[in-house]
Amino acid sequence: IYWSRHNKVTTETWNLCRYEYRWADGVQIKKPIEVSAPKYVEFLMDWIEGQLDDESIFPQKLGTPFPPNFKEVVKTIFKRLFRVYAHIYHSSFQKIVSLKEEAHLNTCFKHFILFTTEFGLIDKKELAPLQELIESIIPY
Amino acid sequence: MDSARSWLQKLQPRDKDRGKPASPTAARKDGAAAMAEDGEEAISSTTATKVAAAKQFIENHYKDQMRSLEERKERRRMLESKLADPDVSEEEQNNILKDFENREREIMRSRRHKMGVDDFELLTIIGRGAFGEVRLCREKATSNVYAMKKLKKSEMLRRGQVEHVRAERNLLAEVDSAYIVKLYCSFQDEEFLYLVMEYLPGGDMMTLLMRKDTLTDDESRFYVAETILAIESIHKHNYIHRDIKPDNLLLDRTGHLKLSDFGLCKPLDSSSFPNLSEFDYAVGKNINPSMDGDKLLSSSAAPRRTQQEQLLHWQKNRRMLVC
Numbered sequence: 001i002y003w004s005r006h007n008k009v010t011t012e013t014w015n016l017c018r019y020e021y022r023w024a025d026g027v028q029i030k031k032p033i034e035v036s037a038p039k040y041v042e043f044l045m046d047w048i049e050g051q052l053d054d055e056s057i058f059p060q061k062l063g064t065p066f067p068p069n070f071k072e073v074v075k076t077i078f079k080r081l082f083r084v085y086a087h088i089y090h091s092s093f094q095k096i097v098s099l100k101e102e103a104h105l106n107t108c109f110k111h112f113i114l115f116t117t118e119f120g121l122i123d124k125k126e127l128a129p130l131q132e133l134i135e136s137i138i139p140y
Numbered sequence: 141m142d143s144a145r146s147w148l149q150k151l152q153p154r155d156k157d158r159g160k161p162a163s164p165t166a167a168r169k170d171g172a173a174a175m176a177e178d179g180e181e182a183i184s185s186t187t188a189t190k191v192a193a194a195k196q197f198i199e200n201h202y203k204d205q206m207r208s209l210e211e212r213k214e215r216r217r218m219l220e221s222k223l224a225d226p227d228v229s230e231e232e233q234n235n236i237l238k239d240f241e242n243r244e245r246e247i248m249r250s251r252r253h254k255m256g257v258d259d260f261e262l263l264t265i266i267g268r269g270a271f272g273e274v275r276l277c278r279e280k281a282t283s284n285v286y287a288m289k290k291l292k293k294s295e296m297l298r299r300g301q302v303e304h305v306r307a308e309r310n311l312l313a314e315v316d317s318a319y320i321v322k323l324y325c326s327f328q329d330e331e332f333l334y335l336v337m338e339y340l341p342g343g344d345m346m347t348l349l350m351r352k353d354t355l356t357d358d359e360s361r362f363y364v365a366e367t368i369l370a371i372e373s374i375h376k377h378n379y380i381h382r383d384i385k386p387d388n389l390l391l392d393r394t395g396h397l398k399l400s401d402f403g404l405c406k407p408l409d410s411s412s413f414p415n416l417s418e419f420d421y422a423v424g425k426n427i428n429p430s431m432d433g434d435k436l437l438s439s440s441a442a443p444r445r446t447q448q449e450q451l452l453h454w455q456k457n458r459r460m461l462v463c
Contacts, residue, residue, distance in 0.1 A: 058252070060252060062250075099188075100191075101191060101195060104194070104198045104199070
């Protein structure tokens with residue numbers, strides 16, 4: 001993690017049975033394009049890092065206020081991060097188990113879901129690909 | 141010579157046993173197990189390394205988070221117990237609570253700040269190493285003084301030392317001990333890796349020995365004892381240093397000793413260590429204190445250098461390391 005900022009996912013295609021995600025960041029790539037899963041994750045991580053480093057969105061200096069659209073920005077980040085979890089659970093989970101990493105993955109995902117639920121950061125329809133897993137964390 | 145040979149014979153079976161985990165057969169076996177489990181190719185060492193690093197990162201992240209949360213709760217508890225004093229008016233209580241919440245917000249925001257070289261005022265250079273320099277610096281926000289180790293990435297790559305530096309950084313980040321130089325933060329830019337460490341104004345044992353020439357028995361006993369405690373503390377974390385020498389024994393402002401320079405350190409599986417009690421028995425069995433002891437001492441002891449020669453030897457070694 002320290003030396004390589006991006007852990008590329010080793011699978012070839014980015015699809016979850018009925019779900020397919022396309023990448024567009026609205027700046028350099030305005031029209032959504034089809035990309036492989038590792039490429040999507042790389043684009044996404046670069047984009048998120050750019051957002052976090054942007055002081056007009058995430059101020060670091062004391063006293064600087066957050067922008068009026070802060071929540072919308074955060075919601076977009078979380079919506080896209082969710083897709084990484086969705087991909088891992090649907091396409092790479094057996095690999096994760098063979099690497100004995102499933103406890104770490106589940107801990108991170110549980111934290112992620114509890115946080116997004118608490119603050120209403122992801123619309124329910126976006127959570128559909130992992131509905132069953134989420135219900136085991138937060139019974140409805 | 142006979143006793144020396146019997147020592148070797150005693151050690152050899154243990155060497156063979158110790159070699160087993162590293163043998164190709166064992167490696168193949170592990171690979172086969174991974175393959176059976178995977179139904180795919182064996183896990184590459186690169187993947188295994190990244191997995192271990194990811195696990196460690198996640199575990200440290202949640203430990204840090206829980207610690208911050210507990211510290212925050214503790215601060216709040218202390219404040220509320222003070223506010224329970226009946227002399228404090230309700231208006232004053234509200235003001236104090238508001239100030240407290242503002243301070244907590246500032247702490248949260250400062251934790252999100254990414255450290256960089258611009259956060260420090262660079263002061264004098266206090267050392268040079270194979271990959272760069274060590275410089276005194278002052279953090280602008282706090283005025284605290286640190287030692288900043290600046291390592292040239294291209295040089296590390298050229299000399300194949302990336303894994304050593306990574307091991308050092310990981311150990312310093314992981315081990316929290318009074319006997320080990322503390323790593324406060326690390327960051328990088330395009331050209332350099334920076335390790336911001338505790339500054340130890342007492343210098344190192346090499347300099348002390350050169351200055352004092354001879355230590356008293358009490359002084360020697362003290363420093364040897366602290367060295368043992370320092371080495372013990374990293375062994376407890378399953379690391380071995382592999383470069384213990386006066387240059388790497390630093391003294392803090394109160395004269396206590398700390399280990400530094402973990403570039404050669406290595407994590408170890410302690411189950412592969414020999415059984416020392418058996419070794420002691422072998423020692424007792426083979427040495428006749430009245431006769432063999434003398435012979436052993438006379439034959440095995442290297443010709444003793446004068447103190448001056450030893451210091452020059454160390455000095456030469458240190459200079460070679462720097463070159």
